Amino acid sequence: MSSVSDMDLFAARTPPHQPLAARMRPASLDEYAGQQHLLGPGRPLRVALEQGALHSMIFWGPPGVGKTTLAKLLATLADAHFVTISAVLAGVKDIRLAVDQARQHAAQNGRQTILFVDEVHRFNKAQQDAFLPYVEDGTLLFIGATTENPSFELNNALLSRARVYVLKSLDEEALDALLSRALSDGERGLGQHQLSISAEARSILIGAADGDARRLLNLLEIAADLVPDGGTIDVELVGDLLNDNRRRFDKGGEAFYDQISALHKSVRGSNPDASLYWYARMIDGGCDPLYIARRVVRMASEDIGNADPRALTLCLHAWDVQERLGSPEGELAIAQAIVYLACAPKSNAVYMGYKKAMQDVAGQSSLEPPLHLRNAPTKLMKELGYSQGYRYAHDEPEAYAAGEDYFPEELEPRSYYQPVSRGLELKIGQKLEYLRSLDAASPNKRRRP
Template identity: 90%
Template structure:
């Protein structure tokens, strides 16, 4: 072994293969293609503060370094995982020194900027505002939720996408043939099947495909072939992209919920399996499935709620895979069941009224009177016991506060059991109208 070999030789393949120019950069043609906004800004030398938002391994850090190189700017990088306000101040001091000594602009790149709290994000603002530095933040989380509005107003957000198969193919080819930085000196071959599986397992992540390729290369001799059996052994515990606390989590959960609401059992199963494959806790999904039963099926099929609770119970009692099958059964049932959000809408309307009105007291006739004083004050007087009324219904009775006009929150749909519920409520309202009319005539 040559102890004095260049340290770069011992860097991971993904680090060695970082592109040195825009021509080597893989993907993001919607930003860097001819005439696209970021490409135009580069060509015109009109760099500005920006946020790169995208999943892991799509080239956020690499693109920031390329921008600094093309702009001949001093590049400073900090990670929000480890850094604090002290590091921000140090970067500002460096920026001022470079500006004073050689007139060079400084680009401050903040990796995982969403991990900075609001106060730390505010620390950038005056230096971005006065041009001391250009700010580039990288995040896997939605900037709308994770970054200050003040910071967002001073930086343009660019969305980076997962790399497509064509971009990953080109990256693999370059890594296999590049003698200086890649694996070209090893003269490796890869079968079409192994290539296809490797690219699929990367799930749009450039770093991941290069890491997998490097591991595979270490397991074959120079001049050898990476075949499907070798790749299969590497991917025994492969997981699709699924950040348990990030954007992918909420996107996939949203897709699952909307598939159920849209009465598509097949898509519902697909998104459920995607989340399980990515490592999501089945109990979390079970809890959300119970929510779907009330929000989207409601009283159109009340059995749905019972089935979902049973599926949750099976998951808790038996674990996987039996519990996952029970959750899948519940999801298919929900997707195929008649839909109603009448309870959900009514609940939201009632909450809005409660939030916008003062604390109205229950009318006296609806209050209990367990003491003599309460009875003397009129508690419970004139209350009509429904079971003693014709058809066990006190027609014309008002159960709302006296200061509030009765409202209709629950409006059953004409599907499933709610069709009959709606007919029943219409009948009872007819009795109310008749009772009210009769009382008015008696008063005359």
């Protein structure tokens, strides 16, 4: 079967085997659920439709929010020829075939062609570039759908020629209306079965859909298959149906990075409850606990640092427990570490100091260590002055060589590490201030060349 197809939105007959989600696709904007921030009165996409000013666009949003359906509706409203290809199956050959179809329809009846590319982020750079001449000269009006951030997944050249519209997960009100319509519609929905649903079961089903209309309708269809005509979908049935339900979580996509970001920022913000919530969301969604353990170790160094050095040790132990014992013991140990980090005093002084040091190193040539800091294991090295004048700190008062200089001769001494006045770093900062006062007063302060 070709991956390029003409799509007739209003088929005369609906195949009996067609899933409920497909049968319930809206036939008009009035039936379209959600996305009022784009399609409400005066909103940008609605205005473009009313003015007949369609343009190339990219729909970015999670699964089941109506990206494909909206593209089909736009084609119908614009009386445009609609061609769809899937980036999972298609290649440059299919793009050329779509271009040929567009030219034929333009020549025969003057109709514009909308090329809809599902999962456009799966096309590589060369495939994305193949669209550009035809979008540029108006042969095609391009609509791409993606669940991934277009900034990362699509070429700048393609992005510059298409407007990005962000589609949001459907809220409970929109899902509730869709569920009611599916149960009552006797032509496309389940109305002929005269089913009812208890209020509690309805609420659970809507929650389990997680903003995904297709998921809601698929769950409803399964539940309806288990109930006789005229029966009631109850809590027990829905509970059995959702026994292993998972919230939305894409192990390599936008949702993944959004959730780990939310976890990290909740820890940094000293909110153990939100930290536990995002951790639970990721575990519930199937995230590898070892990935979270690794990120938690990073948090210990980046956001707690020397304000509480025990945090790093605790996080490493949690990682070890996960590797040794697995689930659920390891996951609980990681939760313990996360709560400890959230409650610990915060300092990014080590992290910021390290970044500043790396910037200096990257911006300098390979500066040599000063001679007095070099090792001198041979006679020649000693004759060349290696290690000459080095002051052994343990032989100095308070085990500190006051006034000593440890930077390369070409680089003025820097102060990268600035301890905060929280946790252990309060004491560390006081110690460093005292040592600096010894440096200032030292008669042995090393003079730079």
